[in-house]
Amino acid sequence: xxxxxxxxxxxxxxxxxxxxxxxxxxxxxxxxxxxxxxxxxxxxxxxxxxxxxxxxxxxxxxxxxxxxxxxxxxxxxxxxxxxxxxxxxxxxxxxxxxxxxxxxxxxxxxxxxxxxxxxxxxxxxxxxxxxxxxxxxxxxxxxxxxxxxxxxxxxxxxxxxxxxxxxxxxxxxxxxxxxxxxxxxxxxxxxxxxxxxxxxxxxxxxxxxxxxxxxxxxxxxxxxxxxxxxxxxxxxxxxxxxxxxxxxxxxxxxxxxxxxxxxxxxxxxxxxxxxxxxxxxxxxxxxxxxxxxxxxxxxxxxx
Numbered sequence: 001x002x003x004x005x006x007x008x009x010x011x012x013x014x015x016x017x018x019x020x021x022x023x024x025x026x027x028x029x030x031x032x033x034x035x036x037x038x039x040x041x042x043x044x045x046x047x048x049x050x051x052x053x054x055x056x057x058x059x060x061x062x063x064x065x066x067x068x069x070x071x072x073x074x075x076x077x078x079x080x081x082x083x084x085x086x087x088x089x090x091x092x093x094x095x096x097x098x099x100x101x102x103x104x105x106x107x108x109x110x111x112x113x114x115x116x117x118x119x120x121x122x123x124x125x126x127x128x129x130x131x132x133x134x135x136x137x138x139x140x141x142x143x144x145x146x147x148x149x150x151x152x153x154x155x156x157x158x159x160x161x162x163x164x165x166x167x168x169x170x171x172x173x174x175x176x177x178x179x180x181x182x183x184x185x186x187x188x189x190x191x192x193x194x195x196x197x198x199x200x201x202x203x204x205x206x207x208x209x210x211x212x213x214x215x216x217x218x219x220x221x222x223x224x225x226x227x228x229x230x231x232x233x234x235x236x237x238x239x240x241x242x243x244x245x246x247x248x249x250x251x252x253x254x255x256x257x258x259x260x261x262x263x264x265x266x267x268x269x270x271x272x273x274x275x276x277x278x279x280x281x282x283x284x285x286x287x288x289x290x291x292x293x294x295x296x297x298x299x300x301x302x303x
Contacts, residue, residue, distance in 0.1 A: 034081050036195040036277060040155040041080035042207040043281025047215065048288050055292045056147065058140075065141040073144075076151060083152040099125040099153065101162040102227055103170045106235040107248035112224035115166065122157045123223040125149060126287070131298050133291040150291070151284055157223060158280035160238050160272075161187045163230035165247075168255065170234075176242065177260040186242055186259055190273070194266060198273035206277055218275075218282040226283065230276070237272055241265045 045053065056076060063073040071085035072078060083100070086093045102121040104114055112123050119128060132138060132146035156162050164170030164187070171186030178189050199206055210218070221229075239247040242259035246252065261269075290298065 033192045033195060034084075035199060036159075036191070037080040037084070037152065037155045038077040039199050039206060040158070040277055040280040040284060041076040041151050043210075043278065044151065044284035044288060045076050046207060046209050047282060047285040052285075052289050052292045056288070059144045059147055062140045062144050066145065073148065079148040080151045080155060082148050096149075099149070100156050101170060102157070103162070103164055103166040104231050105167070106165045106231065106239065110228050110231050112227055122153050122162060123227045126153045126157065126223040127298075129153065130287055130291050133288075134293075134297050147288075150287065154226075154284040154287060155280050157226045158230060158276045158283075159190065160230040160233035160276065161190050163227050164234040164238065165255065168257070171238070171242075173257060174242065174255075175258045179261065179263055179266060186238070189261060190238065190269075194261075194269050195273055195277070197266065198270045199277065201270060202274055206274060206281070210278075210282060215282050215286075218279045219286050221283070226279075229279075233272060233276070237269075241268060 045056075048056070060073060060075065060079070066073065066082075068082070068086055068089065070088070071082050073082050083093075083096065087097065090097075098120040100122055102112075102115055102123055104110055115121060116124050119125065129146040129150040133143050133150055135143070161170040168174050169187070171190070172188075174186040176184050176186045176189055178184050178193055181193075235247060239255065242261060242265070243256060247255055
């Protein structure tokens with residue numbers, strides 16, 4: 001009876017954990033999920049200049065002009081999840097779906113120009129929307145949408161698997177277990193449960209005012225640099241820990257289509273994710289300060 005009881009309890013525990021994991025499903029392929037995106041935006045708001053904070057508030061006051069009442073934008077945190085929320089309006093925003101990522105062959109030399117035809121990739125859209133946001137001659141509604149896309153895409157490009165392998169769609173085609181929870185995929189795990197664990201366990205909180213030294217260490221670079229960093233984390237860490245081997249070793253077999261992330265791998269991943277979220281938040285703040293700063297407009301994006 002005891003063994004049967006323990007077996008029943010184990011099955012119930014697995015079912016409960018699976019149910020929790022499934023609660024992340026609507027956000028799973030949307031880069032960091034809602035919690036991660038809101039966290040990066042909250043970090044940014046705690047680290048922008050007072051003038052930038054005031055300018056953001058002025059644009060957010062125009063949010064009714066977006067015409068998306070089911071996806072309200074009352075704060076920068078709301079703005080950070082809006083581009084995922086409006087996926088339900090595919091007839092209006094389907095053209096933006098390719099802007100969220102830039103997968104690359106992880107065993108070839110990285111190039112920010114690959115898989116970015118016509119600027120339809122995350123690195124190009126960060127540059128484009130920063131330029132639009134900075135242009136005070138444009139209508140507020142246009143600049144507000146640029147603000148929204150900018151904060152979302154800065155978050156997206158820091159999720160390593162948004163620069164993951166092109167062949168498996170950044171881990172979406174890799175079936176994976178998260179500890180004892182089966183039936184997930186590698187991309188989803190990085191977006192949802194591992195990101196949530198990294199954020200909720202951080203000491204001190206990731207959402208805070210960072211010192212000048214911390215900003216110098218975490219900030220800087222261009223969108224192409226940020227994409228390259230994510231690609232390298234995906235190649236050297238995410239895939240290596242998922243499969244237990246160097247994904248690009250000479251003579252290595254093709255990457256498998258299934259993986260299992262042990263508790264040890266999950267714990268090892270936490271500081272990696274924490275750093276990427278901190279970098280996203282600080283760089284977002286710097287990008288916003290740059291866009292709202294007086295002076296000449298940022299360089300026009302490449303074609």
